[in-house]
Amino acid sequence: MTILPLVLSPDVQAAKDAGSAIVALESTIITHGMPYPQNVETARIVESDVRAEGATPATIAVLNGVIHVGLTDAELESLGQAKNVAKLSRADMAVCIATGGTGATTVAATMIAAHLAGIKVFATGGIGGVHRGAETTFDISADLLELAQTPVTVVAAGPKAILDIPKTLEVLETQGVPVISYGQDSLPAFWSRASEFTAPLRLDTAADIAKSAVMRGLLGLPGGQLIANPIPAADEISVDEITPYIEQALSEAEAQGIAAKQVTPFLLQRMFELTEGRSLTANIALVRNNARLAAQIACALCA
Numbered sequence: 001m002t003i004l005p006l007v008l009s010p011d012v013q014a015a016k017d018a019g020s021a022i023v024a025l026e027s028t029i030i031t032h033g034m035p036y037p038q039n040v041e042t043a044r045i046v047e048s049d050v051r052a053e054g055a056t057p058a059t060i061a062v063l064n065g066v067i068h069v070g071l072t073d074a075e076l077e078s079l080g081q082a083k084n085v086a087k088l089s090r091a092d093m094a095v096c097i098a099t100g101g102t103g104a105t106t107v108a109a110t111m112i113a114a115h116l117a118g119i120k121v122f123a124t125g126g127i128g129g130v131h132r133g134a135e136t137t138f139d140i141s142a143d144l145l146e147l148a149q150t151p152v153t154v155v156a157a158g159p160k161a162i163l164d165i166p167k168t169l170e171v172l173e174t175q176g177v178p179v180i181s182y183g184q185d186s187l188p189a190f191w192s193r194a195s196e197f198t199a200p201l202r203l204d205t206a207a208d209i210a211k212s213a214v215m216r217g218l219l220g221l222p223g224g225q226l227i228a229n230p231i232p233a234a235d236e237i238s239v240d241e242i243t244p245y246i247e248q249a250l251s252e253a254e255a256q257g258i259a260a261k262q263v264t265p266f267l268l269q270r271m272f273e274l275t276e277g278r279s280l281t282a283n284i285a286l287v288r289n290n291a292r293l294a295a296q297i298a299c300a301l302c303a
Contacts, residue, residue: 005097006116009070012058016118021055021298023291024069024114024122024152030059030076031085031104032265033125034280040080042284046291050123053295060113062088065100069117079104087261089142107154108146111224120213120301121153123294125287126160126190127226129168131263132250139263140171148175148223153213155294157286158188158195158228161239162246162267165189165197173200178216178225180209182293188230191237191282199228206293210300229293235285237278245274 008016015022025046030039047057058070061079068075079085079102086096086103090112096103105113107127114122128141147154158181159168165187172179181187181199189195203209209227216225230236249270258266271279 004067004116005065006067006069006113008117009058009068009072011056012070012117015056019302021295021302022058022119022121023050023055023294023298024110024117024119025050025057025059025291026107026110026122026124027059027061027071027079027104028087028106029125029287030061030080031082032087033268033283036080040077042287043076043080045284046123046287049288049291050295053292053299055295055298057291058114058117058119060105060110062093062096062101062103062105064102065097067097067113067116069113069119090146091142107143107156108141111146111150111152111154114152115150119152121155121294121298123155123287123291125156125283125290126158127154127156128264129159129163129165130171132162132164133254134164134167137259139260144168144171144175144177147172147177147226150224151217151222152224153209153227153294153297154224155227155229155290155297157190157231157290159190160264161190161192161242162250162264162271165195169197169200172226175223176221177223178212180212180225180227182209182227182229184230188228189239190286191231191242191279192239193230193233193236195239206296207300209297213297213301227293227297229286229290231282231286232289235282237275237282242275242279245271248274
């Protein structure tokens, strides 16, 4: 009988044993989001934000064929400097593990690992979704279908602004995924607090979000819920300012034939260049903000 290659860090194991709050964190922001050492520094800051709200952080990655739920300082440092790390989603996660590979987890893969470890809340930056032009490319992130089947509450700053947001919302609705805006009616759009789209649902407290997650379980509904948490006002880049940069980056990606898994990293890098680094500063701020809210939700679930 094959045993699932999954280990918990000492901190996460202790939290599990105590029945205390845990928040899952993805690892692609470390390996594919920014350069070393800023990637490791940011990961540690986000983990400290989770701890400050009374929960234990569990950064997730696949290291040498083993799912690690929670990384030690040495493992985080090593991952931050690693080269040619795979970017794992539902489709390729098993192959990476079976062949002893190392990979960073996307939203979908992090949700899978978190659920296997019994973790109910996950904080990320923004979810993937329906890419612009998907009516011809069929480029739709596995994140959306994962939300429909894996019971984890995901806190993000809304869909990434580089996506086709209306089509992303349509797919989520079709899949029965609740999209809940936190504290406002407008749907956040990653770098911007508000968009032209009204969120399907709104909740104003972490306790109510936790109650909603519990009720979905009682109803026997599959999947999780997406919490769209607006970036702090002091850190946002408004829709009017960011839109021209997005359009330019999208045009360049199309002209260069960028496709599949390379689209999002290319676009985020171009946004960094076009905004002279402001997009990355905003990205770090929103991830930290999401980590804090996720920790509050996790604590409410434990209560």
